[in-house]
Amino acid sequence: MVPDATFTSxxxxxxVKAAPWEKDIPAYxxxxxxxxGSSLMSAGADLSGRPGLRRVGRLGALVGISxxxxxxxxxxxxxxxxxxxxxxxxxxxxxSVGTWIxxxxxxxxxxxxxxxxRPLLPARLRDGLAGKLLGLAARPxxxxxxxxxxxxxxxxxxxxxxxxxxxxHEAHNELPFVFVGSASAAAGGLGMALAxxxxxxxxxxxxxxxxxxxxxxxxxxxRSMGLTAEPLHQGRAGQLMQLSKTLTAFGALTAALLGxxxxxxxxxxxxxxxxxxxCTRFGIFEAGQDSAxxxxxxxxxxxxxxxxxASAGGT
Amino acid sequence: MSNxxxxxxDPAPDAGWVEAPPRKGFFTDTSVCIGCxxxxxxxxxxxxxxxxxxxxxxxxxDNTGALGASTWRHVAFIEQSKPLGTQDAGFAGTxxxxxxxxxxxxxxxxxxxxxRSRLGTDTNAVDLGMPKVELPGADGAGRADFRWxxxxxxxxxxxxxxxxxxxxxxSLFRTxxxxxxVQDDICNGCGYCVPACPFGVIDRRIGEKGVTKNVGxxxxxxxxxxxxxxxxxPACATxxxxxxxxxxxxxxLRERAxxxxxxxxxxxVHDAKLYGHDADDGIGGxxxxxxxxxxxxxxxxxxxxxxxxxDLPAMWRKAGLAAVTLLAGAVAVFTAGGS
Ligand code: SF4
Ligand code: SF4
Numbered sequence: 021m022v023p024d025a026t027f028t029s030x031x032x033x034x035x036v037k038a039a040p041w042e043k044d045i046p047a048y049x050x051x052x053x054x055x056x057g058s059s060l061m062s063a064g065a066d067l068s069g070r071p072g073l074r075r076v077g078r079l080g081a082l083v084g085i086s087x088x089x090x091x092x093x094x095x096x097x098x099x100x101x102x103x104x105x106x107x108x109x110x111x112x113x114x115x116s117v118g119t120w121i122x123x124x125x126x127x128x129x130x131x132x133x134x135x136x137x138r139p140l141l142p143a144r145l146r147d148g149l150a151g152k153l154l155g156l157a158a159r160p161x162x163x164x165x166x167x168x169x170x171x172x173x174x175x176x177x178x179x180x181x182x183x184x185x186x187x188x189h190e191a192h193n194e195l196p197f198v199f200v201g202s203a204s205a206a207a208g209g210l211g212m213a214l215a216x217x218x219x220x221x222x223x224x225x226x227x228x229x230x231x232x233x234x235x236x237x238x239x240x241x242x243r244s245m246g247l248t249a250e251p252l253h254q255g256r257a258g259q260l261m262q263l264s265k266t267l268t269a270f271g272a273l274t275a276a277l278l279g280x281x282x283x284x285x286x287x288x289x290x291x292x293x294x295x296x297x298x299c300t301r302f303g304i305f306e307a308g309q310d311s312a313x314x315x316x317x318x319x320x321x322x323x324x325x326x327x328x329x330a331s332a333g334g335t
Numbered sequence: 336m337s338n339x340x341x342x343x344x345d346p347a348p349d350a351g352w353v354e355a356p357p358r359k360g361f362f363t364d365t366s367v368c369i370g371c372x373x374x375x376x377x378x379x380x381x382x383x384x385x386x387x388x389x390x391x392x393x394x395x396x397d398n399t400g401a402l403g404a405s406t407w408r409h410v411a412f413i414e415q416s417k418p419l420g421t422q423d424a425g426f427a428g429t430x431x432x433x434x435x436x437x438x439x440x441x442x443x444x445x446x447x448x449x450x451r452s453r454l455g456t457d458t459n460a461v462d463l464g465m466p467k468v469e470l471p472g473a474d475g476a477g478r479a480d481f482r483w484x485x486x487x488x489x490x491x492x493x494x495x496x497x498x499x500x501x502x503x504x505x506s507l508f509r510t511x512x513x514x515x516x517v518q519d520d521i522c523n524g525c526g527y528c529v530p531a532c533p534f535g536v537i538d539r540r541i542g543e544k545g546v547t548k549n550v551g552x553x554x555x556x557x558x559x560x561x562x563x564x565x566x567x568x569p570a571c572a573t574x575x576x577x578x579x580x581x582x583x584x585x586x587x588l589r590e591r592a593x594x595x596x597x598x599x600x601x602x603x604v605h606d607a608k609l610y611g612h613d614a615d616d617g618i619g620g621x622x623x624x625x626x627x628x629x630x631x632x633x634x635x636x637x638x639x640x641x642x643x644x645x646d647l648p649a650m651w652r653k654a655g656l657a658a659v660t661l662l663a664g665a666v667a668v669f670t671a672g673g674s
Contacts, residue, residue: 030411030635031394033401039530040539060661064669097524097539097551101504104523108505111651112340112644115527116503166665170658177657178650182501182643183530189643192650196657204661218674225668233660312530319632322639 027323029315036184038312044095046305048088049176050206050298052122053199055084056173057207059129061226063166065211066159070219073211075136078162080210081169082133085126092122114179121175125168132162173203180308186318187311190248191304194241198300201237204230205268206297209275213290217280224279227293231272234300235265248317251307260303267296339495341645343614346494346622350509358513359563360622361572361580362588363487364595365634366607368579370396370485374408377574381559382407385540385547395483401635402488404540407556408571411486411634419482419628420604486634487571487580490515490536490556491611492622495642498528498537498555506553513585513622514558524551533618533640558623585622596626604628610636617641 029035039045062077064070093102106123110116135158138146145151177199181192188195208227212220242249252261271292278285311317339349347355378384387405390398395412402409496515499507506522507515517537528537537555544550559569563582567573572582581588589612599607606628611621617640631638 028630028632030413030633031397033635035535035632035635035637036533037529037535037538040526057661060665064665068669095526097526097553098522101521101523104504104506104521105525107521108503110500110503110505112500112647113503113527114650115501115525119503170661173661174654174658178647178654181650182497182647183527184497184533184535184640184643185530188530189646192646193653196650196654197660200657200661204664221672221674222668225672226665229664229668233664308530315632315635318637322637323632326639 027316027319029319033315034313035315035318036186036312038309039183039185040097041095041305043302044091046302047298048091048095049180049199049301049305050202051084051088051091052176053173053203053297053301054206054210054294055081055088055129056125056169056171057203057205057226057230058084058210059125059132059162059165059169059172060204061207061211061223062132063162064222065215065219066162068222070215070222073215073219073223074162076211076214077207078129078133078136078158080207081129081165082136085122085129089122089126114175114182118175118179121168121171125165125172128161128165128168132158132165135161170200173200180304183308184318185308185312186248186321187245187251188304188308190245190321191241193244194237195304197237198234198241198304201230201232201234202297202300205234205271205293206230209271209290209293209297211290212275212279212286213294217283217286220280220286224275227275227279227289228272231268231275231293231296234297235268235272238265238300247320248311251310251314251317252303255306255310257303257306257310260299260306264296264299264303267292267299271296340500340647341495341617341619341642343619344494345513346496346509346619347511347513352509352511355511355513357584357586358622359558359583360492360513360585360588360624361489361558361569361582362592362624362626363489364579364581364592364626365484365486366579366595366599366604366626366628367577368410368485368487369577370410370412370483371576372410373574373576374487374571374580375399375406375410377570378408378556381562381570382557383548384554385542402490402534402536402538402555404538404554407489407554409488411484411488413484413486413629413633415482415484415629416480417482418480420599420602482628484628484633486625486627487575488634488636489571489623490558491534491618491624492556492558493642494614494619494622495644497531497533497642497644498553500642500644500647501527501531503527510560512558512560512563514560515622516557516560517553517555519549519552519554522552524553526553528553531643533637533642535635585620588624592624592626599626617645 058077058080062074065073093099105119135154174196177195180188204226208223211223271289274289279289384405395414397412399406399409492514499515506518526539540549540554542550568582572580596607610627611624614620
C-alpha cells in the first residue's frame with residue numbers, strides 16, 4: 021500500500037471541485053455501455069440467424085439508450101437547453117463528441133428496437149406501409165447502430181478522464197478497456213439471461229470475454245495509478261468496486277460452466293454480470309468524486325512531481 | 336495540434352481573433368494584501384452576484400471559504416508560526432492557543448451553503464497560531480513567531496483552459512483579450528467545466544429557480560469583460576487599496592512581477608515566489624498569476640497543475656483501441672465457437 025502522505029492544504033479543503041453530477045451520470049455510463057454491447061450482440065445475432073438473441077439485444081439497446089438519454093438530460097442544470105449541445109462539434113470536448121455519437125447511434129438503435137415491437141402492433145398498422153418500412157429498415161438500422169456501438173461504449177472513459185479529478189484522470193490509460201469490458205459483460209449477461217439457450221453461445225462468449233477483459237484492465241489500472249488508486253478501495257466506492265469484482269468473477273465463472281445448461285443458471289450468471297457492470301460504473305464514479313473532495317490526491321502527486329523534477333536538476 | 340493543447344502561446348490569436356489587442360490579466364501580489372476584502376465586495380456589486388453565505392468558518396478571517404459560482408474573488412487567510420521576512424511580530428515566547436477543534440470544523444462546514452457546502456474543512460490540517468476557544472497556553476506550547484498570509488484568489492484565465500476546451504455547448508469562449516468567459520444564455524449547465532478546471536474555480540450555481548439569477552448555469556470571473564472592453568479596469572483591481580491586484584497587459588505584468596519578487600528577495604523575504612507566471616508550465620502560463628509567500632498548496636492552489644487536455648490525444652487513441660477491441664471481440668464470438 022502507499023504510505024500515508026503528509027502534505028499541506030488550505031484548511032483541508034479541496035483544491036479541485038468535484039463534478040456537480042448526481043447518480044444520473046454513473047447510471048448513464050452503465051446504460052450506455054449496456055446499449056452499445058447489446059447493439060453489437062443483436063447485429064451478430066441478426067446476421068447469424070439467431071432471432072431470439074437478436075430480439076433481446078435490440079430491445080436491450082432500445083431500453084438502455086432511452087433511459088441513458090433521459091439521465092443525461094435530467095442531469096443538466098438547464099435541461100430545457102439540452103439542444104445547445106448541438107450548436108458546436110468540438111473534438112476537444114468528449115461530451116460534445118459523445119453527443120454527436122449518440123445523435124447518430126440513438127435513432128438507429130431506436131429504429132432497430134422498434135422493429136422488434138412490430139408484431140405487437142394491430143394488424144392494420146403492422147402490415148401497412150409504415151409497418152413494412154419498419155421491417156425493411158430494421159437490419160440496416162441495427163447494423164448501423166452496431167458500427168457506432170463501440171464508440172458509445174468507449175468514449176465515456178475519455179469523458180471521465182479528461183478532467184482534473186485525480187482518480188479519473190490517472191486512470192486514463194486503462195479506463196476505456198475497463199468500460200468496453202464492462203459493456204460486453206453486461207450485454208452478454210443480458211443475452212444469456214433472456215435469449216433461448218439454443219442461441220446463446222455468442223452471448224456466453226461475449227459475457228465471459230468481457231468480464232475477463234474488465235477484470236484484467238481494472239487490475240492493471242489500479243497498479244498504474246499510484247496514490248490516486250486509493251479511493252477505489254475506500255468507503256462506498258471501495259465497497260462498490262469489491263462487489264463489482266466479486267459479481268463479475270462469479271458471473272463469468274457461472275456463465276462459462278453452467279450458462280447454457282439451465283435457464284436458472286443463465287439467469288443467475290446474467291444478473292450477476294449486469295449488476296457487476298453497474299457496480300463498476302458507480303464505483304469508479306464515486307471514487308473519482310472522493311478523490312476530488314480530498315486535497316491529498318491533488319497535492320501529493322503534484323508535489324512529488326515537483327520534487328522529482330527539482331532533484332533531477334530542474335529549477 | 337500538440338501546441339494548442341500544451342506549451343506557450345498567445346491564446347486570443349490561437350482562438351482565431353485577428354488583430355487581437357494585447358492579452359489582459361491580473362498580477363496579484365499577496366505580499367501587500369491587507370485582507371480588507373474590497374475586491375470580494377466590488378466583484379459582488381459590479382457583477383450583481385447573489386449572496387451565497389457569509390459566515391463564521393473558523394478559518395481566520397475567511398468568511399467565503401472557496402471560489403465558487405457566486406464567489407469570484409476569494410480572500411484566503413493563513414495564520415502561521417513563522418516570521419515574515421525580517422519583521423518581528425513581538426510574539427516570541429508568548430503562549431499559543433490550542434489547535435482548532437472538531438466543533439470549529441463542523442461549524443465551518445455547516446455555515447456554507449449552496450455550491451460550497453461540501454468544503455470538507457479540517458482546520459487541524461494547518462498550523463493556526465492564533466488564540467482559540469480555550470485559554471491560550473492551555474496546551475503548554477509557546478509561540479515562536481507569527482505571520483498572517485492573505486491572498487485574493489480568482490479565475491486564472493488559463494492559456495490552456497480546460498474548462499473552455501471541454502465545454503460542449505461553446506458557452507465558454509476565448510475573448511479578444513485572451514480571457515475565458517461564460518455566455519449565460521448558451522450554457523446548459525452540463526457541469527463538465529467544473530471537474531475540468533485544475534484550480535477548482537468554476538461551479539454550477541445553486542439556488543431557487545426564478546429567484547436566484549442564473550441557477551443551474553456555470554459561473555466564474557469574467558475579468559470584467561464588460562468593463563475592460565470600455566477601457567476600464569476590472570472592479571476588484573479598481574477597489575483594491577494596496578495595488579495587491581494589478582490589472583494590465585500580461586507581458587508587462589510578468590516583467591513587473593519579476594522585478595517585485597527580486598526586490599522582496601533582496602529585502603530578505605526569501606519565501607517570495609511567483610506562481611503561474613511561467614509560459615512553460617503545465618497550463619502554458621496563467622493570465623492571472625500571483626506572488627506568494629509560501630508554497631501554493633498552503634493557499635489552496637495546486638503546486639504543479641497540468642491541463643488535463645494535454646493527455647487528450649493519448650486518451651482518444653486508447654479509447655479508439657478499446658473500441659476496436661470490442662468490435663473485434665464481437666465479431667469473434669459469432670464466428671468462432673458453436674451455437
Ligand atoms: S482557472 Fe479554471 S475556470 Fe479559470 S480559465 Fe482556468 S480552467 Fe477555466
Ligand atoms: S456547464 Fe455550461 S459552461 Fe460549463 S461546460 Fe457545460 S455548457 Fe459549458
